[in-house]
Amino acid sequence: AQKITQTQPGMFVQEKEAVTLDCTYDTSDPSYGLFWYKQPSSGEMIFLIYQGSYDQQNATEGRYSLNFQKARKSANLVISASQLGDSAMYFCAMREVFQGAQKLVFGQGTRLTINP
């Protein structure tokens, strides 16, 4: 079974600093996908970034980048120039596919707080 581990329950960062949120995963499948989602207090899960296991380059989306280290099975999210609006829960997830059916397996999340 696939597993996602986020070891930082909470992080506090000063505004405008860069922040790295850790995520390690465990899977025996050669093909997989990794996601990062942001969940503000409103509850909605906002898609941030996706990395496929065969992608040669690290994914980037604006201020978000994914530091993908396949051999170490890590997929850390890097947020550059943090903003107050970045304060939220962040979830790392892996897509598990079996005979065409899919589901996401989530980590426990990291609560990020940006201080002014």
Place this chain on the structure above:
Amino acid sequence: KAGVTQTPRYLIKTRGQQVTLSCSPISGHRSVSWYQQTPGQGLQFLFEYFSETQRNKGNFPGRFSGRQFSNSRSEMNVSTLELGDSALYLCASSEPGLSEQYFGPGTRLTVT
């Protein structure tokens, strides 16, 4: 393109009652998945529907059921509600061949 919509957004029910939640996926997306989020268990997969067929089911009791209509809209039903069913229920839509899965705003269910 409109995002994933879920109705209702908030719901209060009594133990023993049943509830139906609705999810409309992004136009063109045929896969709808449901997740339960609680403080204790985190985010857990409930089931996935694709073209009106349940393709995958999580480890939940039979009180949790769902269906998908020909327009890809999906409903989930919880019968004989228990206090532990209080949670945020999220649905996500996707399309085979595309990487992203997009979530709706969720339905917050409170069982008293």
